[in-house]
Amino acid sequence: MTDIGIIAVGGYNEMGRNMTAIRVGEDIIILDMGLRLDRVQIHEDVEINKMHSLELIEMGAIPDDTIMKEINGTVRAIVCTHGHLDHIGAIPKLAHRYAAPIISTPYTTSLIKQQIESEVKFGVKNKIVTLNAGGIYQVTEDISIEFIRAQHSIIDCVFAVIHTPDGAILYACDYKLDRMPTMGEQPDFDRLKSLGEEGVLAMITESTNSGVPGKTPSERIAHDLVRDVLLGTEESDVGMIVTTFASHIARINSIIKFAAEMGRTPVLIGRAMDNYVLTAKKLGYIELPDNIEVYGARKDVDKALKKIVNKGKDKYLPIVTGHQGEPGAILPRIANGETPYTIESGDKVIFSANVIPSPMTEGNRYSLETKLKMRGARLFTDVHVSGHACKEDHWELLRIINPEHVIPAHGTINMHSSYIEMAEDAGYVLGNTLHLLRNGEELYIEE
């Protein structure tokens, strides 16, 4: 039989900069090429799009793929399972080193193209292949890639299966088992079950929330929580601003609909809002109401905010960037008093987002929240549910797939430890059928 290697390139010692390579004999499939924003944030005045990959590798910001030189094989495909930066953000820096197509779902593909276009240092010329959830792409005579519908905090997210002569390998990063999604359908449980029945050689899966007890609440819960904050109040005539992830199209779709219920005009503000939402619209993932307004460019933004103030803050529902307190984003600019939109006592600011657990972000958020409160804003924080599977979701997927080998990825060693303890409950044995990999290591799967 062919020998199989699983190479942990990035995202095994940390959150972010995910990259895994699967070697099937001398053919290699790369899964994800992500960026670690946390490592960029600790430096001031970094312009990523002008930096060299080696410099970014040294910073720990992108996967150290220099180890690929020592792997005996040729890269045949680069597969990205969804469009978050920790999965696609290193493509502009690394993909050109490999003569291989980049394969992803339609929405992810569009985002990858934008990444490549905004790159200044390198020219990425790889072939771009679009594959829908449910589709199969033949990479070599022996190897094919199958996409299975998943759910996550971005649309068009998939599980990827690498079918090899020695069996299937499931790459399940990132996902949630949402049975009541507000956009798209629930994960394709039928296919996951049949895959499990066919037999799976190995599963590589995110360990991110595997230490969090229970199961991740459905996006429906976030939908209802946001709606209750917006509509369930006796003080409905004040200024209200919502901030959320610009890439979270399902959430934004909900908020836009609430604006209609509230009798307010939804206004998307911020370059990323413009970008992610209009891309989703172009591809037909979201329908926007006629009265929606969208402002990406700085000068348009300020003009729009001035109009809102003039016509009445209670006529509009601005949906803005800046939930992590990112300097320069819309909400921090409003909090600084740098825009025509002034926060008054009693105005509501709704954070439909968690705080990303990094001290830099916590500092930015503290600064943002402090300024908003000093201006009299009422804050609604963490009106949100996670997009990552929790412990019992992992338990369930593991038992559906029932792989011979399981490898936690996409997390710190502590997150992997939580996954390991759960998998041991399910009968897996560390060092035998359950594997703890570190960045740079290759696991040989021998039968």
Next chain:
Amino acid sequence: MTDIGIIAVGGYNEMGRNMTAIRVGEDIIILDMGLRLDRVQIHEDVEINKMHSLELIEMGAIPDDTIMKEINGTVRAIVCTHGHLDHIGAIPKLAHRYAAPIISTPYTTSLIKQQIESEVKFGVKNKIVTLNAGGIYQVTEDISIEFIRAQHSIIDCVFAVIHTPDGAILYACDYKLDRMPTMGEQPDFDRLKSLGEEGVLAMITESTNSGVPGKTPSERIAHDLVRDVLLGTEESDVGMIVTTFASHIARINSIIKFAAEMGRTPVLIGRAMDNYVLTAKKLGYIELPDNIEVYGARKDVDKALKKIVNKGKDKYLPIVTGHQGEPGAILPRIANGETPYTIESGDKVIFSANVIPSPMTEGNRYSLETKLKMRGARLFTDVHVSGHACKEDHWELLRIINPEHVIPAHGTINMHSSYIEMAEDAGYVLGNTLHLLRNGEELYIEE
């Protein structure tokens, strides 16, 4: 004009043992007489129902009402706003000292009667008056009590208004502003608004969750979370046990309905389940399906658990006591292997309850969860939402009522501090219109 005094008897320095007295000239209205379970728990082998009130006062378990001797006036009524023990649990120990009726809503009244009946040491002979939400009771020529519909984690909870010649005093302990309750109607916002317009002299309100940002999620959210855990799984044929607050009738009602959806027979197990739920049924608050089974007495419980195991754990949905790991309750007994129901690998145990934040309880819960996990149970913890208003709910109520004076109650000094900071945002001034009381202190309201 008459002079008004607000006397902080208990629950101003701590959570639990709530008791407030309002003196209107020489007439006194007592609000709540609660128990602090935390102070009982730190002792072994305490049998409260046999203990003398002075002993319990010394332990800090019930309000120190000996200070009432120094208040110049006569108690005319004892009012309880809902049936939780921290509001009614000291009635058997203290009420007989006052020649005054005990006034409460129907469900609360039933629970108070049970308290009185189970008391061994004292005989409480006070007149018991039932007053519905929306009703008014004339206490003296000058003073009347009005009940306004509220929502909380127990049914039939009310806000109490004490109408005096000098103005109305609102007692708002405990409540949540739930606009999508699963049982009963939302709080009576119309009456709260008209009350605010009429003018309110003082509001005494719980500070418990006033430091928690945002608003408390609706009970509807808990309903959906529990449903998703029970029904949204590929492993639907395993043993499943739910544990929740026996007094949380709305939650139990939801779970009973999910049992039908699951094709399982709901089985209420534990003395408190029997007690609270059947009382609610008798009063018409809840309809139980024909197939429900209810077991309170120890010997019935074990027989029932044996039957469940024999007929198939997947045919039943036991709803049991013991979510805090209370020694002797059903779930801890199951975890100890003291019952015929054995936990097997993959069985699900759903805690539709928070962990009460006391180290004693945390120790009990740890013990319980450890034993369950060692037997292979999959745990779903904190599938729950709070019954207490959060910061922005407090903001909203404060602005609807717009009282001249506001007094946080029902919490520690840190909880009151959070309320104070919020009330200052709304324009209140500490020591002037906003008051921090300590147990044993009387606030004189002079105009």
Next chain:
Amino acid sequence: MTDIGIIAVGGYNEMGRNMTAIRVGEDIIILDMGLRLDRVQIHEDVEINKMHSLELIEMGAIPDDTIMKEINGTVRAIVCTHGHLDHIGAIPKLAHRYAAPIISTPYTTSLIKQQIESEVKFGVKNKIVTLNAGGIYQVTEDISIEFIRAQHSIIDCVFAVIHTPDGAILYACDYKLDRMPTMGEQPDFDRLKSLGEEGVLAMITESTNSGVPGKTPSERIAHDLVRDVLLGTEESDVGMIVTTFASHIARINSIIKFAAEMGRTPVLIGRAMDNYVLTAKKLGYIELPDNIEVYGARKDVDKALKKIVNKGKDKYLPIVTGHQGEPGAILPRIANGETPYTIESGDKVIFSANVIPSPMTEGNRYSLETKLKMRGARLFTDVHVSGHACKEDHWELLRIINPEHVIPAHGTINMHSSYIEMAEDAGYVLGNTLHLLRNGEELYIEE
């Protein structure tokens, strides 16, 4: 008798920007005028020394002394108890509004003068009076100021007593009851006791650490901890850098002595190091060894670091600024690779400082520590003890002084709450002999 008012100007709702005014009839004594750095940090590109006081008041960065206009009286003296910025940092912005001398101990006086000199916007011309610990200054015929020796994390810190015709008022912010100080003598317990016996009308005291159980360890403990890290190692030939508070002269003195024991040359690096230590030397508080090197100016610093690298990192013990990760300070610059001193694997970096508990600072520290670790540094964090009294120190001072009234200051409402609970244990009664003040409030002490 004269009436006394205690006005909470700043530092009663927060840590930082301390300012209290004591009104004795129509004479007013101001205690401290501090800066809240936290409120400066949340803004980018703020140059305090060019800003107007009203702007800084609006930012919450300095005390809002505009309320002083409503106090009926004339300021007769401004007293600063030690030289930390949260006690003297607002002097350049506020002191010129009062025709009153600024009274402080010699070291504090020097620091105040430097503050005034670096101010760009305002010209502070107040008379500067130096008063030694143990000394008395007659302010008016009736009022005098007495300084009593204290201990804190800066030298020359005192308790201030305001002697009035109605009794003495003790201002005890900040202090620790250090019985084994490494510099200076222990607090003047004899005088504190005699003061208590004479009778004290009121004590205003910091609540900062009143919630921390037990007593604050002596500075001797920090001395021993730092020494053990520096000398108690088998890897004594690597690069070692210590960072600590530039104003903590006692700590720096210890470290300088350890350098001699280690056979290394101590090198003070950073503008603040230069400033605070040389000022202490000039006033005779510290003796520096002949071989010490001190570099404040940017160009000197880099030259010095180059020399250290050239001659051997193991020959020197750099004592540098930047323990909080402050951008632009020496240690962050080293971590960024902006200086000739490169960190190599195994080099030791000793943080003889806590992390100031603010999310902004925590973000900066995270960034600093991450960069140092990526370069291979071994980190020793929190090799430090606090300069603030803990709960049992407060208990002890309160019982020595036995004041009629006690007012916690210098903290958030939660810190005051901890103090209140402790003082209640000692028999004080909130609202009667124990007072919770908010910024802007005047407490009238009537007998």
Next chain:
Amino acid sequence: MTDIGIIAVGGYNEMGRNMTAIRVGEDIIILDMGLRLDRVQIHEDVEINKMHSLELIEMGAIPDDTIMKEINGTVRAIVCTHGHLDHIGAIPKLAHRYAAPIISTPYTTSLIKQQIESEVKFGVKNKIVTLNAGGIYQVTEDISIEFIRAQHSIIDCVFAVIHTPDGAILYACDYKLDRMPTMGEQPDFDRLKSLGEEGVLAMITESTNSGVPGKTPSERIAHDLVRDVLLGTEESDVGMIVTTFASHIARINSIIKFAAEMGRTPVLIGRAMDNYVLTAKKLGYIELPDNIEVYGARKDVDKALKKIVNKGKDKYLPIVTGHQGEPGAILPRIANGETPYTIESGDKVIFSANVIPSPMTEGNRYSLETKLKMRGARLFTDVHVSGHACKEDHWELLRIINPEHVIPAHGTINMHSSYIEMAEDAGYVLGNTLHLLRNGEELYIEE
């Protein structure tokens, strides 16, 4: 060459029940046989000394040594490195299964003998061998055991070296690199260095505190902290009680000496105090002053406490058991009012111990502290330093020994993860020279 196996029997998935077996060809050396108290505590009314080993294994309370049957070899020696229960507590339950001597230092040997004597269920007849630190014991022709002096929170603690034909294996559980111990000498750095120079095949080392930054403070620091609490107070005439680990002879020795400085009679109270301290005295590790009093039996204790109260609490310094709030121990009995010693307002209770981080213990401590505070006690908690090496101590030992292989033990997977990250900094590679073992797993070391 011979093949070597390292078998993780217990203490690799948890804190407690430590047991490692080293197989050298077909000869096996067992290191430690410990008890996990945490797993005993979660059950009520457990009498360990009457229980069968299989029952205790199922509870997770002692190592599951049934796996030893599958190891091809014969146990030649059982080595215990110190006398804590998590290292010797399973000897009465497991040692008799092996025809092998038990080897330990004199103090450890005495404690092991006591364990064996108190056992009811099993009769342990193994030969007991006493080996001093610095000594060598020849186990077989090829294998010898060497003890190297260490420091820990109990006296007579050693590192154990297993010398085999294939190289030395160092077992370093538990230790601290204390260079200023208050009893005994510092660890034998010379021998550790020479051992490292000779070459070490593998090191098995505790990971317990490897995630705690910096180095563990010396016992000297705890000595000074306790002294300052006892002697550094203006309220020296009140009742004072110290509670600490009965096995921490060095700490108790310090406290006894402080009693003399205070002019008080030291009184050791509690069965464990009696036991551990008198054993230490018998063996010559500690000298007790003539005036010391020691009471172990219940009736003597109460008589002694009565005498103390009668003669004056300020004449005595009771040193008692119960620092973790263990029901039935002396301090909890005092707090319950079950002894003649009554706590009065202002009495000091000094906890010269940490809180063992288990929710059960935290519950007990909360209960204890609450009762003490209600009686007016002033509490000094955590007047203590750890006996476990911190991250930089681990760094230092790892580099002194420089083993070919390193295996973290004595902790949870999260603690091992911290060790792994540190060891990676030092150049070790997981799965190659650095190994994560789980209970029940054998690591084969092949050259």
